[in-house]
Amino acid sequence: MSQATCCQIWTDTQRELDAMLQREREEFLQPQEDPEQVMKMLATAYVQYLAILRKLDEAHAPLIHQQKRAAVRHALDGVMGRILEIKGEMVALEKSECHSMAAILMELQRVPEDIEIPIPKYFIKENLGILQYREKYLHEILLNAGLLKQEAVRAMTLEEGIRVIQVAERARQGRARAAFMRRIYLEEKRQSKKQEQTMAKSPDDAATCIQKVWRGHRQRRETERLREEEMIFLGMSLPPELEVMISLQKTNVLEGEVQERANFSFRHELRAAEGPHIKETFQDEITQCFLECRHITGRFPDYPPEKTGGSKALIIEKHPEEIVEELAAKKAKAEAEKNEKDKKVKEAKEPAPEKKPQKVEKQVVDEGWKMGPSNFLSMLEEGSSQYQVFWENREHKSDFLQDHDPELIKAGEREEVEEEIRVQVDEVMEEKLLRVKEVVDGETGPGQVKAVKEKTSKTPVKKKISELEKDLTPDRTIDSLYQQLAEERLLIQVKNVNLSDYMGYDDCVRSLLRETGAQPLPSIPEVRQLVALYGILPLGSQTVHENAPLVKSLLLAGPAGVGKKMLVHAICTEAGANLFSLTPSNTGKYPGKDGLIMVLHMILKVGKELQPSVVWIGDTERIYSKGATKGEEEVNFKRLARLLPQFLRALKPKDRVLLVGTTRRPFDANPGPFCKVYQKIILVPKPDYLTRFALWKHYILQCGGVLTKLNLNCLAQVSDGFTQGHVVDVVHTVLTELRLLQMARKPLRTAEFVTSLARHDPVYNEEEEAFQAWYAKTPLGKAWNAARETDEDGKGKRKKKKGKGKKKGKK
Template sequence: MSNYFYNKLWKTTYNDVEKLHTLDNAIQTNVISKPKEIVLTQILPIYLRYRNIIQRLIQCYDQIIPSQKRQFIKRLLDCSIARMLEYKREIVKLNCSEYEWFDDFLIKMKWTPDNIAISPPSSYTTARQKELEQRHQLIDSLIEKSELAKESENNLINEKSSTSTVELNPTSSSQAPSASPNNLSDDIINETDEQLLYNAILIIQSHERTRIGRANAIQIERDNLHNIKLKAGEIELKKVNTEEMEKAAETIQRYWRGYAARKRIEKYFNRVEEVLGMKISSVKNKSAMEKDQENFRKRQELQEQALIQIEDTINRERIKIFEKKSPTLKEDIIDEIHEWFNLWYDALGHFGIFPTVKAGGTILVATGQSLTPEEYFAKKNEPKEKKKKKKKEKKKKNLKKKNKDNNWIMPESKILQNVDEIKREFNDNWSLNNDPAHLNDQDDIKLIQNEIYYELQLKVREIVDELMRLELEQLNSALRKDHKHDKPKFKFPGMKKKEIDEMFNELVLARIIKNYPSVKLDQWMGDVSYQNFEAKKNFKPYQHRLGEIKQTIIDYCILPLGNKQVHSLAPLVKSICIVGLPCTGKSFLINAICNEIGALLFDLTPNNLIGKYEDKAGRKFLMKMINILARHYPPAIIMIDGGDKPWWRKLPPAERSMQPRKLAKLLPKLIKSIKRGDQILVLGLASEPWKSKKRFYKIYNKFIILPSTDYNTLYLYYQNIIMNYHGIDRNFDISSLTKATIGYPIDIIREAIENVLTIQRRIKLKFQPLLPEEILTELIKWTSPKDKVTRQLELFENKTPLGKKKLKISKRNNDKISTKR
């Protein structure tokens, strides 16, 4: 598609954003409390429009070339995602469910589910591609080095043991045969892989040539014998009947033409069914997808060229501005920090904590966001009980406001103010150039100069920060000397002891920081439910399907974690528990999330922590290292496979050796420390959460429950996986196979198909077609979970905070129906 199309798309999208923003402001300003039913009819259309706008903004950001415009679109996209997530939070509170079906609103808007489906932005990983590759290579190299070191240690131990045995048997060393089989095997092992391959090829070639020679010799002997017999008159040549030959040729041609015609018709109908989506070809035509990817790569190259051009203009302007303004600005900042030093020393007798570079450095001092001496003193001496009381009082007040008359009030949002600022900036700088015909937007020098002035502030502050840090260290060392003999010891806030690189290497070698396989969320198979809207409307039982899981993962895990701006604006979700029976795809989802956002993965599985940081001090230090590294390498995911085990009521003997309950005390502190903008998420995987105590339900903010496989999901999965094999009959009975295997996990089905369709079986497919019974016999070997386990998983949802609220609402609805009758 052309630049004209994407510029036109951007113009229409921005106009829709302005209209939606006015509607959103109207709801925000209208503070009058309303019943929940009326609120949902007002909120849901706005929520759906936000989803549609986000979809279009992602497309604009990925495809538009001018870099200044792309930065502006990104800011608007971040605000829109955060606001959409705020609306989702309110809808979840009102409906008491993480899943919603909007059939009535979609029909009114004349939309399909594809119009509101959001895919992860490509910008989440493309911008950090090189950094991620380097990190993965570093982790792999560290693991390889540790494994080589262990192997060398084992070899040394084996050599020592072998030398000791040789010393005990001196006769064995004297008798060393040169051509023993052991020596030959050692020689073969010492050979390189290339030499082994070369020798193997020579052996194969020599055997093949001798075989062909033998076959040719046998054929020559037969021909000679035949000629000798002909000359001797022992054999007579048969006379050829031309009429019989012509009849035979006609019959062959007739049958061949019929066969060819049937094949052509079959091919035509197969092609029609493929176009209609009734059949899947084993050989897929990827030309359209490849062209689309090529066009996307070309646009990325053009985006890089536009970046290079704008960088050249920025460099020219930067040189001019830096020469004029940097000396005076440097002196002003140094004076400002010296005043801050004096203020702390006069108030407390020591100097304050210098803000880190990542936090903002001296910018926090200049803007008054750093701790004042009074605040530091008050925090140090304030008892914990008062803090708890204040929090409880705040919670009670909020509950009273929200639950008054069982009505709903739209909470205030800072995002709308950010959108107002973005709109003002657009009207000031971009409104005149918002014409679709204006394809190649020229760089705006005024915007560049404003950015350079801001950059000048940051760069000069970085230089001053380094100087002031050195000066602060000298002042602190002088203070230590002055108060060396004081009793009790003189204490003041200090810096971190251990460097980040050392911590990273230590956790990689301990196998706590891990690499993950490259999988994408698009590979998640699952169909959505098509009857839940009607079932909910008629107060009938309904359940979400595997297709809805994908969108909840995008909304709660990928969109907030992938961008710092979104994470700082959107509702904060600190911890999520993915619940499901074994082999239902829980680990796949974590790997997909990590790949989509390029996250650093910490593995705190109890089984992985055996023999590592076993004492209390070690565990606390481990959590401290994870906390520091997760903030230094955002986004970060802290995975706990068996995230329910630390809170089990009774631990079986096999689990006791892992000591999972030690995490029960450390995890809550880690989760509490997560704040907006940190881009950290604790992800637990649970297979038997119903065994847990009540504390478990308070640890995780969200519970994503993986349902059992349904007919639609399995039909799609069978169709995709089986039809990829060449030679499978396109009329293979998938429907009966899906009906027989409803409830089977997808991982088990995949393993069964791989076990059945081996290379030997695929060779026979042409004359021995695959039957559904073959896959069923392989699936029967799997021991399915008991009915009690599946029932407990279904009942588990009612124990979660949202599930309890949902139960109350369903009881009220049932009471209303019974009174009407």
């Protein structure tokens, strides 16, 4: 994609974003009473923001200009964060993670694929070198520790070596002989043509033919040159040198090579050109603040310390007239409070006359729904204003080299130069203030009474630091801790799996059930969306993680074989994250409370330093299992359950670390502490008919099978209740190497797969109902059920209460 096309997409998308911001100012800031209308507004904004995110990512990926990339990246992070905020509002409104979007998609004329969450490419592209180095380093550690099986290299015998050399030499001799015979054939053909031309034509005819060919060739070249000059003059094409340069830059970007550009800096020029003027301005402002303060208070103020910002604290202060108004308002307030106290004293002395209590009816004012405060709207508005100032009216085609813009760099560095000069001015003005106070007011230093008050008032408050936040390994480097975690299998390799590889389609039956009021399991596309929203987007962007609603933990619950572990690896692959395994089998290597604390501390330390990171706990229901503990292993699990809340409290918004648990029997655990640890719970369903059809076709073709006499409809129907893991296992069992060799004379039959499938146990309806019943006991499930009961029975209950009140009044 050309740079002009990227800039055009950016321009069009920025206009759509400005229209969305204007719509939010008009609609979302006003209270709404109808929940259905609110949900429609939120869902519409959600779909439109997803389309904007997809276009911004499309424009950002091929851009070469670094400052343009930074501007598009700013808008990209803002849109991602706004999508997460709107999703949170939708969940709070409907008390469900899944929403029916069919009507909104039909109204906006969109397809179901438009609500798939696009994952920005810069998550991996900008950190590709670091990720490749980290993967290679981990592979070497596992090889040296003997945890990976390296393919053995078999030595070649002497006879085999001689045979290989003979084959290669005979092939070389054959190619050389063929080339020699071809040269002889072409030489003979050339000689025969030469003899025919000399015998057939005279020298005059030959000269005329040569002249005709040459003149035609020269005229075509001249015409082409004139056409190119005309197009360059009209601005419809570029000179060939610039076209070659731009094409080389495009290929470098698309191939993922790191562009080493010079770090352009204009600090020295700004300091030399604008430094004296900035210094003089600061001195005048500070002097004026001193004089105004003396005029109001009668003395010069103390110079603010460097911790509070120095002279910034003085310049930010208000105008003298505003200070006088504030003093008068405080004085009036103090007098009013004094009068109220005197009045209360008089009332206490005089006995108040008895009055009959009057019934006061409480008025419940329902202001309706209103959009909560946003951390990303200001970011988007700031990016929109910067775009209008710097990029909207700029001619992008004229920037052939896609080089830096000096004015933008100066605008960013001017603040740093001003801060450096401000520090120098503070030192000079502080000494000057001390001399002036000594001469005019007779003061030799800052007020002692004020200093004593500050010492007495500002007593240090000791914060309680948890055991996991203490540095238990001060003498260990990150590399040594990384190596130890890898050797103990607490740090594992990430399988290269994308989120799009988790195949599945939307189920119409689930959508119809949701419209009737039931809450079925989410579909596979909805699982992909939730994993991307709560797992991948916050881990990939530091800005989104710090400002969006913070999700520290995520639980994937579903039957065995539905792809929970695959989703964990997909999160790490898409976000470029490390994967730490805290499964109960690994934690047994560090027995006792101290051992578990050391493991969690090492994971926290390495995960925060090499973020983003994912901490995975497989079979997490064993940690919160019901009943009495039996054996040291179960006791260790219980200790881990008590330490996980401390682990989550140690994670701050700046730490891109996510705790992911997977469970296939969540109903075996105590629901209280289990649901408190995991903020978001995603139920992973078994595949429906359409998904099973696609799975059979995909994996059979992937393993080398041919779909000649295979009935995929029958396979999809028969495999109802079976999971993705069952399908993969059956395909690999049937399509062995011997069976693939026999496929030419013996095509694949449906019965072969059905026979192998019969050896597996499906997911029965009772197990699926157990998952639904367990999810109903989670906080979100309870809130959804309570909301349903209120909608159905709330009006009737209110009428009954009012009727009872009337009967009591008559009696």
